[in-house]
Structures are given as C-alpha cells and as structure tokens.
Amino acid sequence: MNHDHGMAAPPLSMNGSSGMHYGKKMMMMHMTFFWGKDAEILFSGWSGRRLGGGMYALALIFIFFLAFLVEWISHSRLIKPGGANNVWAGVVQSLLHAVRVGLAYLVMLAVMSFNGGVFLMAIAGHMLGFLLFGSRVFKRNMDILSSEKTSDLPPMSC
Numbered sequence: 001m002n003h004d005h006g007m008a009a010p011p012l013s014m015n016g017s018s019g020m021h022y023g024k025k026m027m028m029m030h031m032t033f034f035w036g037k038d039a040e041i042l043f044s045g046w047s048g049r050r051l052g053g054g055m056y057a058l059a060l061i062f063i064f065f066l067a068f069l070v071e072w073i074s075h076s077r078l079i080k081p082g083g084a085n086n087v088w089a090g091v092v093q094s095l096l097h098a099v100r101v102g103l104a105y106l107v108m109l110a111v112m113s114f115n116g117g118v119f120l121m122a123i124a125g126h127m128l129g130f131l132l133f134g135s136r137v138f139k140r141n142m143d144i145l146s147s148e149k150t151s152d153l154p155p156m157s158c
Contacts, residue, residue, distance in 0.1 A: 032114060039115040042106065056117070063110045063118055064125040066103050071129025073100040 037056035041063070073096060079089050107122050131137060 033116045033119065034114060035116045039113050039118070041110050041113045041115065041118055059110075060117055060121045063107060064121040066107050066110075067122045067125025068129040070100055070103045070107065071126055072133050073103070075130075075133035 037053045039056070039059075041059045076096075078096065079092055107125075110118050111122050
C-alpha cells in the first residue's frame with residue numbers, strides 16, 4: 001500500500017543536503033553538521049555568504065545570548081512572593097513562560113541550521129546561564145537547603 005500520496009522525498013546530494021526549489025531560487029538544506037561561516041541562520045538575509053564573517057560572528061553571539069537568556073528566565077525570581085494580586089502574578093508568570101518558550105524555539109531553529117558553530121554556541125549559552133543562575137556555585141547554603149521555590153516558572157520539560 002502506498003502511503004506517500006504521490007509525493008517523493010527530494011534526492012540527497014553527496015554532501016548530505018537536499019535541495020528544494022522555491023520559484024527560481026534553489027534552497028539547500030543540510031542533513032548533517034557542517035563547519036563554516038556560509039550558513040543561513042534564522043533569517044534568509046543573515047548569512048555569511050554576502051556579508052562576510054562579521055555577520056556570522058554576530059549570529060553566534062546572538063545565539064549565545066538567546067540561550068543564556070532562556071536560562072536566566074528559567075531561574076529568575078521576578079514575581080514577589082506573597083503578593084496580594086494572584087491574577088496579576090499569574091498573567092506575568094504566563095508572559096514569562098511565553099517569552100521563555102519563544103526564545104527556546106528560536107535557539108532550536110538556529111541549531112536546525114546544522115552549523116557546528118551555532119550548535120556549540122547554543123550549548124555554551126545554556127551552560128553558562130545554568131552555571132550562573134541554576135547551579136549551586138553562587139548560592140548560599142541556606143538557599144540550597146531551603147525547600148522554597150527557586151524560580152517563578154516550572155522547569156522546562158519535553
């Protein structure tokens with residue numbers, strides 16, 4: 001029984017990428033990690049091909065910052081405990097959650113460029129953010145032993 005409904009998968013080239021035609025432009029999609037500054041990351045105009053290595057470096061810094069920001073939001077205490085208005089606290093908490101998930105999805109989409117540098121910068125941003133905000137390194141002993149909530153948002157889970 002044929003379940004592909006008449007649609008064939010695009011052929012893979014020798015470098016592990018597949019090509020898709022959009023109008024007159026050929027778009028390449030990598031299926032394996034690659035190294036180099038010639039990558040489209042998040043936006044079609046944000047690539048190292050035309051603009052050089054400076055834009056690639058800026059993209060790496062941007063991805064690092066996004067991953068770092070996800071960890072900061074995940075471990076922040078921006079809502080004061082014991083507030084009188086639970087509705088307002090719930091709205092702020094929901095907005096924080098939406099921002100965190102949106103930023104995490106942007107990092108995920110950038111990693112899906114399959115560029116090795118982008119992948120390493122995303123991991124480094126998450127690692128440094130967790131080290132500074134989520135680990136025991138900068139916490140006092142009283143904070144570690146306390147059973148009190150350590151952030152406004154629940155942990156991210158799949």
